[in-house]
Amino acid sequence: MTQIITALADISDNYDALYVDLWGCLHDGVIAYPQAVAALQAYRKSGGIVVLLTNAPRHRASVQKQIGSMNVPSDSWDTIASSGDSARASMFRGSVGEKLWYIGPDYDLTFFDPISVVKDPVNIQRVSLAQAEGIVCIGPFDPHAEPEVMRPEFLLAKNKGLKLLCANPDIVVDRGGVREYCAGALAALYTEMGGEVVYVGKPFPAIYDLARRRLDAVKPGIPCSRILCIGDGIKTDIKGAMGEDLDALFISGGLAAAETKTTDQPDKAALDAFLEKEMTTARYTMGQLR
Structure with missing residues (x-):
């Protein structure tokens, strides 16, 4: 059963590093959340390391440039590990071919x-679907159209046997309160149609390997028991x-705000029902990062 807390400071002494999601936790796709920024700044001042772990493709x-434009200050984080980093490495290793739609x-x-x-990267060429050996989906x-x-395009791609590299497994995000589809929604449709998808990003292992390497570059040797993942x-x-x-x-209070009846904090009964339905749990829960 999850423990509802009121602030990151309630538990931060138990952890030497944070893996922090961006969209829905640190910003809303338009502007940073001031309380979240302040919480991370305070955590870093106490000696903690912040890795921004994002499915941004x-x-x-x-x-870094994007979050700077949203007023996320550089003193609120130490390093970044993105789905885009992992997906680009996969693409340049030839995971879905060289001629890509x-x-x-x-x-x-x-x-x-x-x-x-990537040593000896393949020669990536952007081509039409008719000429493609594979697909890269960012x-x-x-983003407002149904997947x-x-x-029609996916039927042709499936019949050609094309693999699809999904650079962002997220299904949806809320940009300034407006819901948008992500690459994960298209990948889910392609899978449903019988197409083959190569997923990169959370929740898949490669991005956590990357996050570990980025963390070790800042401060090596932090045990896994002292790392906390934060996300919506x-x-x-x-x-x-x-x-x-x-x-x-x-x-x-991010993607599941309605299901958990979160305003400032979640409704405990609704939260428990949501976690049970999803057949998962988290050690801690709170409405917004602060």
Whole structure:
């Protein structure tokens, strides 16, 4: 059973490092949450290490630029591990081929920037679906359109036997209070149709390996028992923490605010019912990161 807490400071002395989700915990896709920023700043001043662990389908330099534009200050975190980092490494190792059909907005084309951490990367070429050997999905062309709009293209892709690299397993996010679909929603449709998907990001192991390496680069040797994962995604942040045998703090006022009846704090009965339905739990829960 989860323990409802009022502030990160209630438990922070038990942990030397945090893996902190971004969207829904530290910002809403538009602007940073001041209380969350203050909590992380205080944690770092006490000697703790903050790893921003995000399913953003961008490399960490792009993530850093983005969160800076949302007023997330650099003194609230130490390093970044992104789904985009892991997915780019997978792509440049040839996991879905060399000639790739790209699904995503033009502003995320930095995904194809040259990479230095992969030895002898394959020669990636962006091509049409008709010419493709594989697919890279960063997110929908239109984040407000139902995933079903992709069914005709996905039928062709499946019949061609194309693998789809999903660079963000999140299904939805709330941007400034407006719900949007993510790459994970398209990947779920492709899987349902019988297509093969290569998932990278939370809750899958590769991104936690990356987070560990990034943490060790800041301060090596922190035991897993002293790492706390913080996130609002029950199927990504919390499931991933459980898979890695790490403690988790569930932020109930994010994606699951309605199900947990969270205003300032969750309704305990609603929270317990939600966790039981999802067949998971977190060591701690609170409404918003603060």
